Amino acid sequence: MNAKKMTTPIEKAVAAANAKPIEGAAKVRLEQNVPFGLAGTIHVLYLDNGLRILLLADRTAPVVAFSTWFRVGSRHEKLGKTGLAHLFEHLMFNETENLKAGELDRKLEEAGAETNAATWLDWTYYYEAVPRDRIGLVIDLEADRMARLVLREPQVKSEKEVVANERRYRVDDDVEGFANELLYKTAFTKHTYGWPTIGWMEDIQNFTPADCETFYRTYYAPNNAALVIVGDFREAQLLERIRRAYGALPRADIPPEDTWPEPAQLEERLVTLQKPTASEKVIVGYHGPALGDPDHAPLAVLSEILFGGRASRLYRALFIDRELASDIRGWPSTFRDPGLYEVYLTARAGKTKDELLAVLDAEIERLRDDPPSADELERAKARLELGGLQALDTASGKAEQIGFYDTVLGDPAGAFRRLEAYRRVDAGDVRRVARRFLARPSRTIVHVVPQPEQAP
Amino acid sequence: MKPSETKVRELEGGARLLLEPSTTLPIVSIVVALRSGSSHDPEGLEGLARITARMLRRGCEGMDALAIEAAIDRLGGEIGANVASSSSAVSGQVLSRNLEPFVELLAKIIGAPTFDEQELGRLLRETQAELLESLDNDRGLAERFFRRKLFAGHGYGRAGQGTAATIAAIDRARVVAQHKKHFVKGNIVIAMSGDVTPEVAQATANKLVAQLPDGPALPDVLTEPQAFSGRHLVFVDKPERTQTQILIGSLGTSPHDDDHAALTVGNAIFGGTFTSRLTREVRGKRGWSYGASSRLGVDRHRHSFAMWTFPAATDAAACIALELSLLEKLVDKGVTDKEVRFIQRFLTRSWAFEVDTAQKRVHQALDVELLGLPADYYSRYLERIGAVTAESASAALRARLQPPNLLVAVVGTASELGEGVRGAIPNLVDSEIVPYDAEARA
Numbered sequence: 078m079n080a081k082k083m084t085t086p087i088e089k090a091v092a093a094a095n096a097k098p099i100e101g102a103a104k105v106r107l108e109q110n111v112p113f114g115l116a117g118t119i120h121v122l123y124l125d126n127g128l129r130i131l132l133l134a135d136r137t138a139p140v141v142a143f144s145t146w147f148r149v150g151s152r153h154e155k156l157g158k159t160g161l162a163h164l165f166e167h168l169m170f171n172e173t174e175n176l177k178a179g180e181l182d183r184k185l186e187e188a189g190a191e192t193n194a195a196t197w198l199d200w201t202y203y204y205e206a207v208p209r210d211r212i213g214l215v216i217d218l219e220a221d222r223m224a225r226l227v228l229r230e231p232q233v234k235s236e237k238e239v240v241a242n243e244r245r246y247r248v249d250d251d252v253e254g255f256a257n258e259l260l261y262k263t264a265f266t267k268h269t270y271g272w273p274t275i276g277w278m279e280d281i282q283n284f285t286p287a288d289c290e291t292f293y294r295t296y297y298a299p300n301n302a303a304l305v306i307v308g309d310f311r312e313a314q315l316l317e318r319i320r321r322a323y324g325a326l327p328r329a330d331i332p333p334e335d336t337w338p339e340p341a342q343l344e345e346r347l348v349t350l351q352k353p354t355a356s357e358k359v360i361v362g363y364h365g366p367a368l369g370d371p372d373h374a375p376l377a378v379l380s381e382i383l384f385g386g387r388a389s390r391l392y393r394a395l396f397i398d399r400e401l402a403s404d405i406r407g408w409p410s411t412f413r414d415p416g417l418y419e420v421y422l423t424a425r426a427g428k429t430k431d432e433l434l435a436v437l438d439a440e441i442e443r444l445r446d447d448p449p450s451a452d453e454l455e456r457a458k459a460r461l462e463l464g465g466l467q468a469l470d471t472a473s474g475k476a477e478q479i480g481f482y483d484t485v486l487g488d489p490a491g492a493f494r495r496l497e498a499y500r501r502v503d504a505g506d507v508r509r510v511a512r513r514f515l516a517r518p519s520r521t522i523v524h525v526v527p528q529p530e531q532a533p
Numbered sequence: 534m535k536p537s538e539t540k541v542r543e544l545e546g547g548a549r550l551l552l553e554p555s556t557t558l559p560i561v562s563i564v565v566a567l568r569s570g571s572s573h574d575p576e577g578l579e580g581l582a583r584i585t586a587r588m589l590r591r592g593c594e595g596m597d598a599l600a601i602e603a604a605i606d607r608l609g610g611e612i613g614a615n616v617a618s619s620s621s622a623v624s625g626q627v628l629s630r631n632l633e634p635f636v637e638l639l640a641k642i643i644g645a646p647t648f649d650e651q652e653l654g655r656l657l658r659e660t661q662a663e664l665l666e667s668l669d670n671d672r673g674l675a676e677r678f679f680r681r682k683l684f685a686g687h688g689y690g691r692a693g694q695g696t697a698a699t700i701a702a703i704d705r706a707r708v709v710a711q712h713k714k715h716f717v718k719g720n721i722v723i724a725m726s727g728d729v730t731p732e733v734a735q736a737t738a739n740k741l742v743a744q745l746p747d748g749p750a751l752p753d754v755l756t757e758p759q760a761f762s763g764r765h766l767v768f769v770d771k772p773e774r775t776q777t778q779i780l781i782g783s784l785g786t787s788p789h790d791d792d793h794a795a796l797t798v799g800n801a802i803f804g805g806t807f808t809s810r811l812t813r814e815v816r817g818k819r820g821w822s823y824g825a826s827s828r829l830g831v832d833r834h835r836h837s838f839a840m841w842t843f844p845a846a847t848d849a850a851a852c853i854a855l856e857l858s859l860l861e862k863l864v865d866k867g868v869t870d871k872e873v874r875f876i877q878r879f880l881t882r883s884w885a886f887e888v889d890t891a892q893k894r895v896h897q898a899l900d901v902e903l904l905g906l907p908a909d910y911y912s913r914y915l916e917r918i919g920a921v922t923a924e925s926a927s928a929a930l931r932a933r934l935q936p937p938n939l940l941v942a943v944v945g946t947a948s949e950l951g952e953g954v955r956g957a958i959p960n961l962v963d964s965e966i967v968p969y970d971a972e973a974r975a
Contacts, residue, residue, distance in 0.1 A: 115558075115559070137555070137557050137889075138885065138888075138889035138890070139885060140885050140886065140889055178817075179808060179813070179817065182807045182808045183808050183875075186806050186807065186808055186875075186879045187875060187878050187879060187882075188878075188882055189878070189879055189880075189881065189882020189883035189884070189885065189886075190882075190883070191883065191886055192807075206886060207882075208882050208885045211882070234820070235817070235818070235819070235820040236820065237820070238819070238820025238821065239816055239820045239822075239823055240823075241820075241845070242776065242820070242821065242822055242823045242843070242844065242845055243823040245775050245776040245845060246776060246823055246843055249775050249776070250671060250774055250775055250776045251669075252669050253669070353771065353772045353773050354668070354669055355665040355666065355668050355669070355970070355973070356662075356665060356666070385606070386602060386605070386606045386611075387590075387598070387602040388599055388602035388603040388605075388606055393599070396655075396659065397598075397599075397655065400655065400658060400659075403659065403662035403663055403665070403666045404666060423666055425658075425662040425665075426662065426665055452603070452607070455607060456603060456606035456607050457606075459606060459607060459608065459609035459610075459628070460606050460609065460611075462609050462628065463560070463609040463610065463611065463626065463627070463628055466558050466559065466560055466628070467558075467560065467626070469558060470557070470558060470890055470892070471889055471890055472889070528772070
């Protein structure tokens with residue numbers, strides 16, 4: 078038998094991309110191939126400067142989705158400087174050494190790109206989707222702003238105003254946004270998850286260009302980023318273009334993180350506030366698992382049993398049997414460190430927090446005492462399977478799932494691993510996680526009361 | 534990838550099937566659409582079409598609401614109902630391995646609903662609670678009152694979701710009659726996309742309409758909306774607002790206008806992208822609003838043009854004044870060749886994302902059917918956009934947008950801002966202050 082190893086298409090593409098001499102540019106190497114369910118294979122590659130590259134070919138449409146995930150979020154900020162990661166996301170659309178302010182957006186629009194960006198507790202990401210013949214432009218623009226951003230006072234001042242307005246929109250004038258911020262502030266006393274990603278208003282208004290420059294030089298570097306590229310591309314050309322654009326960018330010394338684990342919460346916390354709203358709202362946060370905790374998937378199944386669809390336990394109890402609520406939701410947060418199992422309950426007019434909580438507590442007690450039925454488990458898993466597949470409809474959807482799981486768990490195929498984990502959950506798992514996480518002493522409650530003149 | 538590739542099949546009784554197969558994911562999407570919507574609601578019963586559509590899943594032949602919900606979940610499916618002015622839809626998605634039982638269930642839901650009296654009472658109370666809850670959404674409030682005033686006396690201005698008073702007036706007899714009149718074969722268009730073969734899709738669609746009675750498509754009851762003259766302000770008064778929601782606009786375009794594509798280009802230049810004039814001036818230069826954009830509504834008849842911003846309360850008056858001056862300049866001076874070429878490249882290249890999934894492609898074909906769009910509305914879209922010139926775009930802006938005749942809708946705290954906002958609108962012919970909860974309380 079001939080022992081000669083066959084060269085795979087991706088290995089050929091890597092060799093071709095490295096063949097061309099490019100002055101000062103790092104080489105690309107293939108780290109591993111990861112099966113991505115029915116959707117193909119993710120190729121995991123690196124440049125020598127630490128840039129991680131994840132490729133998934135998807136020829137269902139003549140487009141390419143390109144995202145850059147930086148392993149920095151609001152968890153890396155310091156008190157007094159909250160909101161910096163998010164403000165920075167805004168600033169990344171401004172001037173670079175090669176582009177005037179506004180030129181980046183114009184070039185992307187001219188290419189027909191869909192663009193966006195997001196910042197959260199654990200990460201920041203930038204996203205473009207373009208017709209396949211424009212992907213080279215995106216690579217050049219993204220590499221440019223990773224290393225050559227220009228931070229001047231006028232842009233910083235203007236973006237601070239924009240972010241202050243975003244905060245008014247999402248938090249200060251939004252009842253649920255305000256309550257959610259208060260929930261995390263109250264539930265987390267040590268961990269950086271206690272402050273809002275958008276930042277406290279006072280911090281937003283006090284940022285200087287120097288703060289932004291320091292943040293940029295600390296966290297925006299190839300060895301703190303991953304490119305996720307999904308779509309209709311030619312691997313060799315793509316990798317060569319990436320080498321040219323990113324290959325000479327220097328590494329940065331990423332400082333060790335300075336977070337504290339959140340101490341166990343031993344007593345229920347309650348905060349009450351008045352807002353101009355029509356009815357009472359109750360927001361509850363139980364200290365829950367990190368996304369990588371083996372109990373996270375069973376908790377997601379439990380959440381479906383309680384809140385998923387109109388046959389779920391709490392929908393039946395709060396909407397049908399008692400007619401106490403007009404909106405109910407629950408889900409486990411999907412963070413790198415332990416987060417919260419969040420519950421949102423909106424009372425109908427004249428109904429109270431105590432009535433809502435009595436029903437919630439009774440249903441949780443029931444799950445802690447008795448395992449769910451086989452039919453409930455089957456329904457919860459089918460719903461999660463549909464939701465998991467729906468997220469993979471477009472190249473952008475696949476890129477987002479790959480980037481998210483890669484950044485938070487280090488597993489680019491985490492979305493499919495998750496579907497497999499749901500299938501393994503049994504009734505005992507659900508009861509166990511109810512007992513582990515849904516205990517009253519470990520919860521925080523934010524109670525929103527209508528201002529007297531708002532009550533019907 | 535073109536919408537013209539969408540397969541069309543005639544079904545019995547005048548129903549129609551639109552199909553876009555795709556094996557990308559093991560999921561099938563189904564839309565059972567009606568050629569009628571909330572504009573057909575009788576006077577004083579606004580919300581009837583929506584209540585009827587939402588009642589379908591709350592009991593059908595042999596199954597109560599709980600049995601239906603459990604069956605949907607068990608199959609890895611989901612079902613939703615949506616009612617617009619000119620059309621309605623019951624939409625579903627399901628894991629393709631469960632398509633057959635899902636379709637049997639969906640056929641029973643639309644063809645043999647029981648409209649249980651107790652369930653109806655429950656839904657009506659739920660809807661009243663939702664109306665109250667919607668008061669928390671300031672953007673929704675701005676849109677609601679903008680529409681009411683801009684289309685006063687016209688179907689587009691009516692409350693499709695109902696008001697406290699009209700929901701209270703709905704009873705079972707009305708719901709049964711509504712279903713009988715609207716869920717007839719000739720009024721139905723089915724759109725399917727995803728992991729399904731043409732043969733299975735055809736059989737599936739036949740199953741879905743089999744239980745429905747024969748009957749014609751309902752005629753369009755809407756007329757052309759009338760433009761008003763002068764500048765009007767509707768101030769939606771809500772306490773403690775640190776921020777305002779502002780919509781400024783007028784009537785816009787009809788898909789049958791000769792200058793529809795030209796106005797689309799003109800609007801995109803003005804407020805359709807992140808680097809458009811409006812966004813650059815309001816957000817980029819001044820940082821006044823997180824979002825700043827303009828849009829043209831597209832429906833069976835002429836719909837709206839609207840600019841949307843949400844500045845801090847302290848910047849609201851200045852922001853309105855700036856928007857008015859930007860619109861005046863746009864109409865007065867028109868757009869340049871350079872701007873037109875730029876936006877043509879944007880619209881042409883970004884088209885790839887309008888047709889990158891089977892579901893999007895079939896929805897384009899569905900739009901053509903339900904909104905009575907020209908048959909080549911999407912298939913020749915790029916050609917029409919490419920033919921626009923600076924002259925034709927400027928002429929369309931002049932013909933369709935008239936800065937002297939505008940509606941300004943503001944959600945904010947009137948005691949703090951009312952005077953300043955009025956002062957920012959020259960030649961205001963009338964203004965009114967309405968309580969934000971005017972429609973939600975019985």
